[in-house]
Amino acid sequence: MERTRPTTGSQGRETVGPSNMEDDAKLKFRQQLLSINDNLGTGDVAALKFLCTDFLSCRKLEGVKLGIDLFDHLIDEGFLSAEEPFLLAELLYKINRPLLFKTLGYTSKKVQECLHEKGRVSPYRQMLFELAENTTNMTMKEIIFLLQDKLPKRSTAPLCEEGDKCANNGKSPLDLLTLLEKQSLLREEDLEILEKACEMVSHNLLRVINRYKKAKDNKAANVTQAIPERSLELPGAFSNVKNEPKKKIYKMDGPHRGFCLVINNVKFKSSEREGSQKDAEELERVFTWLGLDVIIYPDQTSEQIIEIMEIWQRLQDHKDRNCFICCILSHGESGAIHGTDEKPVSIRRIMSHFTAKNCPQLAGKPKLFFIQACQGVKVQRPVRVEVDAQVIDPPPMQQQSVPLSESIPEDADFLLGLATIDGCVAIRHIMQGTWYIQALCSKLRLLVPRGEDILSILEDVNEEVATRDNGEGVKQMPQPAYTLRGKVIFPVPSDPPPSEQHQGI
Structure with missing residues (x-):
């Protein structure tokens, strides 16, 4: 095709043609x-x-x-x-x-x-890259050691250029994955060797693989369900197939996402929850990144907590927001959290302020509550690790355990995320914060940009916390409950996750 050349206009000026x-x-x-x-x-x-x-x-x-x-x-x-x-x-x-x-x-x-x-x-390539991103130097060395007999000897030679300072014989996790693929030890349809190595050295890496396999299986199942039996034998069979109704997704694209309250109880009459400030700061960073207006209330008594709920229950600004989030960091017992005066407040009572009847401005909108508090009074205090429980004599009405199903209002659109199951302790490190809140913030940073909904994110939080051990046999199992009618998916922020905002381009 002949390329259009510049032409001269009526005033003698050259005009720009398509090729230019x-x-x-x-x-x-x-x-x-x-x-x-x-x-x-x-x-x-x-x-x-x-x-x-x-x-x-x-x-x-x-x-x-x-x-x-x-x-x-x-x-x-x-x-x-x-x-x-x-x-x-x-x-x-x-x-x-x-x-x-x-x-x-x-x-x-x-x-x-x-x-x-x-x-x-491809999802497979993304999964491998995520594995590499989450592999530490020590884990890298352990994987190389486990797979040494399967790799050619020359692969142990440094891959860096002369003068570079490299760990693991110069190999990065990406180098190792590439080598495994070249040796046909790793393929999209065969992850067995990699799975076994990760199972031995890192449950975190194994979770990445399992999440990929689960997504792959779900996709295959959806394709199978979309094709009716004998569809290839029936002309025009697809014309009679009714599409499955799409899962409801809550509206989260308004100009104002919502409010996030953080009640951070640290100083009690007989104790101090060291490390909780780390949790409050992390929650503020992550939920601000997700577009919420974060308000922190430090050291609130039981009466003050109820007053706060009553104030926010009446707030008219909710009508212009997409959701409401409340995080409470405190001591607790079965079905309740404690104010700094060491008096219990029922979790159900706290949440009931925001039902459609009591707070019509939030009717039909997701209301998320995350509770970092023990749900029992068993106390175990390893070195530098404490539990969010207190040895106090609760009132008679608090002696009986309150089932989780009775903690959440019967009204729709609620999510309650508890740090631990009923009757058990929740772990808090006096320097690094609590297992549950730190895992929650970490998974929000990682999985919101991938379009994951909040329940899927909490599944990952459960798995991460459940596999942790304080070295003295103390374990923890978080527990969510919900009356959500659809998926809560936070829009992907335009800014990078808060932990990486300090990096320049």
């Missing part, structure tokens, strides 16, 4: 790629190469030293262009470099919205 605009767009795109390349570290390039394993040959990837090397290969293979730069935005999103994909005109929310239709990185 196309060249300008390509030049601008190259400039964007160069800017992105300038802000990529060695680790970033290695991560991008790994995620591109399914697009580019090993020979081409081995020659990549800089980001622009990788970009050139992707352009040559037709995966990347000025007209369609999404793959690079997706790759940068996967390695959590939001300031870089903003160079291409994308936000985290926009990338997330496009992933379903345009996403090219």
Whole structure:
């Protein structure tokens, strides 16, 4: 096709034809790629190469030293262009470099919205990358040791260039995964060797694999259910198939997400909950990142806690918000939390302030309560670890255990997340905070950007806390209960998770 040349207008000025605009767009795109390349570290390039394993040959990837090397290969293979730069935005999103994909005109929310239709990185490759991101140096050494007999001897030689200081014989987790794939010891349809190694050295890594397998099985099951029996034998069978109703998703895209109350009881008459400030600070960072207005109430008596609930019950601003969240960090007993005056307050009473009848502004909206408190009075105090229980004589009405089902109001749209099951203690580290709240915040940071709903996130919280051990046999099992009628999915924030906001581009 003949390319259009510049023409001269009536005033003698040159006008720009299509070919010039196309060249300008390509030049601008190259400039964007160069800017992105300038802000990529060695680790970033290695991560991008790994995620591109399914697009580019090993020979081409081995020659990549800089980001622009990788970009050139992707352009040559037709995966990347000025007209369609999404793959690079997706790759940068996967390695959590939001300031870089903003160079291409994308936000985290926009990338997330496009992933379903345009996403090219396979769930399998993402799972392996997540494994690598969560593998410590010690875990890496242990995995290499376990798999030593299955790997060629030359693979133990350092992979770093001379002069580099590298642990694990110069190998990174990505290097090891790549090697396992090259040796056909790891494939999408065969994760057995990797599973066994992770089972022996890290339950956290095993959870990543299990979550991937569960999602894969669910997807396969959904496809099977969508095809009726003997559909291939019946012409036009699909025309009679009724689509399953979609799961309700609560509206969470308003200009104001909602309020998050954090009641942080530290100083009691006879004790002090050291480490709780760490929890309160982490909750404030994470829920602020998720778009909520966080209000912290330190050291509240039982009477003051009820007063706070009555104030927020009457708040008219709820009508313009999508949800309401309340986090209570305190001592507790079965079915109740304690004020700093060491008097119990029923969890059910606290939550009942926000039923549709008592707080019509929140009717039909999700109301989430997270309770970090013991639900029993058994006390065990290992070194530097304490439990959120008190040895006090409760009133007669509190002697009997209150079932979890009776703690949550019968009204709809509630979620109650308890740090522990009834009658048991909840662990708090005096420096690092509580197992439950720290796991909750960690999983919110990790899984909200992946579009997970709150119940799926709490499943991961349960699993993480349940596998922990304080070294002296103390265990903990969180327990959620809910009357939600749909999924609670927080929109993906445009900013990176709070723990990574300090990093520059």
